[in-house]
Structure formats: C-alpha cells, structure tokens
Amino acid sequence: MNPAPIFPENDRATIEDVARAAGVSTATVSRVLNNSGKVASQTIERVQNAITQLNYVAHGGARSLAATKTNTIGLIIPAASTLFFSSLLSGINSALSAHGYDFLIYATLTPASTADGNPLTLGPHNSDGLLIFTDSVDDPTLRRLARREFPMVLLHRRSIDQANIPTIRFNNFDSSYQLISHLIENCGRKRIAFLRGPDGNEDSQRREAGYRQALENHGLRVTTELIGDGLFQPEPAARQVQSWLDQGVTFDAIFTGDDNAAMGVIELLDRAGVRVPDDVSVVGFNDDVLSRYLNPALTTVVAPADQLGEKAAELLIQLIAGEIVPDETVLPTRLIVRASCGCQSQAAES
C-alpha cells in the first residue's frame, strides 16, 4: 500500500489530508480551524499553508454533527415576496456578517402561508435559530419549538400565548395615526378610505386601528363602506377602488395599506380621470425604494425593512448566545410627506 497522495486532485480534501500535509494530527488542524486551544504559531502557519494548498473547505455537515451547532440560521418566509423581502434579506445578511458569524442564510419559501403538514426541516438539528416571518409557521410547531427553548424571532407578528417568543415589528399604529391625522389636519380630507392587507395580517390590523383611532379623535365617523381589501397588491387594490367608483361611493383620500397597493390605485385613478392629489389624496406605507419616483411622488411612512432584518438577526444572535432579549421590539417609523397627499405644507424631502 502506497501512501495516500498529498494533493488529492479530484476528491475534495478532508481534514485528514490537511493534517497529513502539515505533518500534524487532525485535532491540531481542527484547533487552528476554530482557533480554539493553544497552537504554536509556527504550526498554525504550516496548517494554513496546507489548507490553501489543498483548497480545503470543511464539510459543514460533519462539523455540525460533531459540534452540535450548525452555524446556520433559518429564515422562513411566505412565498409571495416583494421588494420588501429583498430589502429585509440584505439587512439580515449584513447583521450576520457584521457579527463575524459566517452564518449562511438557509431560506425556504413555504408553499403558501403555513409550514404545517410536513414538520419543519429547519428546526433544532438543522439550524441554530429561526427567523420567522408573519404566519409562515403554524402555532403547534411554534409552541413545540418554544418548549424546547429553540431560539426564534418572530417578524411582523405577535407571539403565541404561554410562549414568550421575541417579536419585532414596526410601529404601525402610531404611524398610521399620524398619516391619517396629517390627511385631516393638513390636507383637509374628510372621507378617507382604507384598504386592508391580506387576511389575518397583523400589520394591516394595527394600521387599521391607527386609522380608526385617528378618525375618531378628529370627530370623523368610521364607515365600513370606506374600508375595503387591497391585499397589499396593486391589482386587488385597484379593483376595490374601481368598485367604489362604480357604486358611487365618494371619498377624498385613500390610505392604501402599503406602497404596492398605492401604485395600483394611483394608476387606476389616473385612468378613471380622477386627479391625484387634487381630487383624491393617496398615501401608502413602507416607502419602498421606488415610491419617491411615482407620479405624483407618494406620501407614505418610512419603514425600512433592511433595518428590521438587521435588528431581527441581531436579536437572534443574542438569543443563540444565551443572552436575554426583550419580548417585543418595536421599530420607529416616520411620516414622509411628498406630493400624493396634496397638502400645502409639503416639506422638502430630506
């Protein structure tokens, strides 16, 4: 039996190949790999040379088997993803790498809104923690994971009873309240419509609550006639507004729920000969990158998804490290007034 080749050309190198090439044991290689334990600087160098020589890359599976730690976080999001999501993702990524975690994002787009049916592959075992978006994981699963104290952060949704899973979201209520107050106080609007998001969406519920409160506090009546479904999407939103027009429902402003819906609404109104903002104000929520380029530029609420993603990832990292984090993290938002609400006091854009 001849000695194993020092430079395996076609098979990926293992830690053993590296050890052999560097003339040390695998334990030592592992030590320099994770810089744990004491290793002579000379040895470190020899090992590192061997590593680059061989293009060695550790087998993540073997590593997580032995270390009972995956160095991976799971991101579970619903399939319908938009600009908002890519922004979120980049925020998460920046937090992870900033913390020296060479974590990789292990993302799975669940078929629809829930992951029930087959048990979550991303649980314990296969990731160190989970970032869960809205309702992409069903309650029993959530509860089970919570019982095992598996690190999780819930994005854009509240925790479940009995289990204090940390949550993170924007301050939907306050900013909606401000948005509507602005329409009333500065733009002189009185009949303001609201378009709900997808069924059960908590952001939408909170925005609606802010909307209602603002109307009430200004002595305006909340009419169900003026509350419809926009689903946070252009077409459904436009359809709802069209049907109001058809039915002769009158309004002088629309809070479209989010910016996506606003696009559809503005276009529809334009086509219907309704002038925005002269006849009707349109306001959104999110301040997507494109919203300032709309015509008219959209008055909306700045809710930076990337910041939310970043903060969420940081929370998760702390959780994984065994630290304690607040049950609820609410990120501030701010109103940004552009042309689409039609008020006099249009501030210069910052």
Add this chain to the structure above:
Amino acid sequence: MNPAPIFPENDRATIEDVARAAGVSTATVSRVLNNSGKVASQTIERVQNAITQLNYVAHGGARSLAATKTNTIGLIIPAASTLFFSSLLSGINSALSAHGYDFLIYATLTPASTADGNPLTLGPHNSDGLLIFTDSVDDPTLRRLARREFPMVLLHRRSIDQANIPTIRFNNFDSSYQLISHLIENCGRKRIAFLRGPDGNEDSQRREAGYRQALENHGLRVTTELIGDGLFQPEPAARQVQSWLDQGVTFDAIFTGDDNAAMGVIELLDRAGVRVPDDVSVVGFNDDVLSRYLNPALTTVVAPADQLGEKAAELLIQLIAGEIVPDETVLPTRLIVRASCGCQSQAAES
C-alpha cells in the same frame, strides 16, 4: 442503568429513538425514510407512527455526511438585489419543489461582486450544485470547480474559456434591437440615448450591442455623447440624464438599460419640465411588476426573472442527475408597448 426513555421530551429525537420506539433497527428506519430497499408495509406504518410521535426530523448534516450528498443547492448572488431577485428566487424555488427535490435554497449574498478572498464554502461537500449569478464568483474558483465537474449553472453571464459551464440568460440583443427599431420606426425618434448598466455587466453589453446595431441598420449614427452610465439604478440614471440636460445635449428618446433606471429618469424629466413621451420617449428593460403602473406606463421588454430562475434550477437538477444539458440557454423576450414611448400604434395590453 434504566432503559432510555421512549419519548425524549427535550432532546431532539434521533433515528435510534425512532428505531427503538418502532421496535426495528436504524437501518430499517433509514429505509423507510428514503424509501429505498424493501420494507414490509406493516413495518413502514409502525416506523411512520414513531416518527410523528417523536416529531422526528433527520439531522441534515449527519445525512449528508453518510450519503455524500447534501440535498442542497447553492445560490450565489451579489448583494445588491432588487425586485428582479425576489422574482428569480421564487422561480428557482418552484422548480426545485416541483421536481420533488426537498432541496432547500442555501443562499449567500456575497459582499460585493466577487466571492474571492476566502474560498467558497458552498462548493462540493456543502451543496450538490451551484446557481451562480453574474460575476459573484471569481474565475479561478470557477475553473477549479469546473475541473472537478461540479454541477453549476451560470446566470446572466458567459462561461469561462476551456470550461463549458452551462449558462442561461435572456435574449438581450434581439430585444434591444427590436426596442430601438420600434422607437425609430413607430415613434419617429432619431436621437436615442442609452444608459449602461454596471461595469462589466454582460446583459448591459448585449443590450448596447443591440442598440448600436439597430441605429446603424436604420442609418443613424452612434454617438458616444449619447451613451452614459445608469447602473440599472434610479439615482445614477437620473444623474446622467441631468448632466446631459445641463450640457445641452439633445435627445428625443432614452433607452435606460432597465426598468429601475427608467423610474429615476422619468421622474427627473418630469421635474425638469421635459414631457414624457411628448418630448422624450423613455423605454426600459425587464418589465418589473411595477412598471405598468408608472406614469406614463413604461414601454419595455418582458424578461420574466422567475421563468429564468425556474429554468436554471431545472438545468442544475439535470446536471446533478448526470444528464447532459445545452451549453447555452437563451430565453426569449418580447416587446411590450405602453405609453412611455409615445408612438401612435400603442397596442392594447394583453
């Protein structure tokens, strides 16, 4: 020593727990897990019961260690990601699940445009194949992987010399040619500007080639004066156009390179008092979901990213299965004429 508990409450169950609970060996459990080999239907049922009882989920790492197959594909994309990317992602996902692959997407956003520096963690060992977007992996790495015949598909870029890595992209040249021809023939435009994408972007290069060819074939001169940088982003694109306006460069149409840039340009022109499309036609590329809602609605080229993602994933799956796939896959695109080009013959939207 008391017998190990049948239902481990707080530790994740292993295949051994399942085997014990079902009264079989781990080999048998593994067989039903992967339905390989013959197992009595009665046994299968017993095992499956045990699995649900214990909420068993296989340890992916252990599995890939033993099977030398990860059931994971890598997706490598540059950090700057837009609407285009989420669309792409959902296409990839649908292909993977459609093929019964319970593959998960293992995505890493590389810092900038290249993954060099530290060797690619996603190589052999840690994924079964790679989907590589534009220039997110450097050539030496690509070459090394190619030598190992590691399955890869390159998106939106050509292969490297000597290594026939399959590629997939849209037909940029033809559609740009059509777009420009349309501006000339149907909209009567003569001084058409072009905004390049990021440096080295191959899509941009091909679009420019189509643009140039169309001008030449219609007897128009290509002027470098009318070729600028838009980077496929709203702000840089607007800045370029602004500087043309400042310098007194005249044009009656702008091909903005992509839809993102078009948004910035339309807004800038509007603010500068230039009417679109009356004074200047603006056309884009991609047909992002939002483009039809712009004002004026954007004339552009339909290049469905989700379809590209889906097809790319399918190619990769075939590659992994050892099948042969074409070196080059070019997806068709089509012109969609809306209001922003200002031609008479505006077709009804399909």
Add this chain to the structure above:
DNA sequence: TTGTATGATGTAAACGCTTACAGTAAGCGT
C-alpha cells in the same frame, strides 16, 4: 535536584445517519 505548572500536540470516542453485507424465514419447484 525534584516537583509542578504550562504549553503543545496526539489519541480516540462520539455525533446521527446510510449502506454493503449477512442473515433468516417463507415460498416454490422438483
């Protein structure tokens, strides 16, 4: 000189799975 830290390294078990191989029992043809 001896004893004792201390630093550097090696040995080998364990992580949770797959799979080649071996084994057993039942069924069948002769």
Add this chain to the structure above:
DNA sequence: ACGCTTACTGTAAGCGTTTACATCATACAA
C-alpha cells in the same frame, strides 16, 4: 425432502468533524 429464490431485517463500518483526555517536553520555583 431438498435446495434456491425472494422478501425482509439486522449488524456494523464509515462519512468528516470536534473535543475530552492523555501525553510529553520544557521551564521555572524550591
């Protein structure tokens, strides 16, 4: 009755790491 398949199941090695423990110099204090 015998042997040969066939259907099913178990045994155990091995996948590539990490890490507790052991080992062995070396240096330093007494």
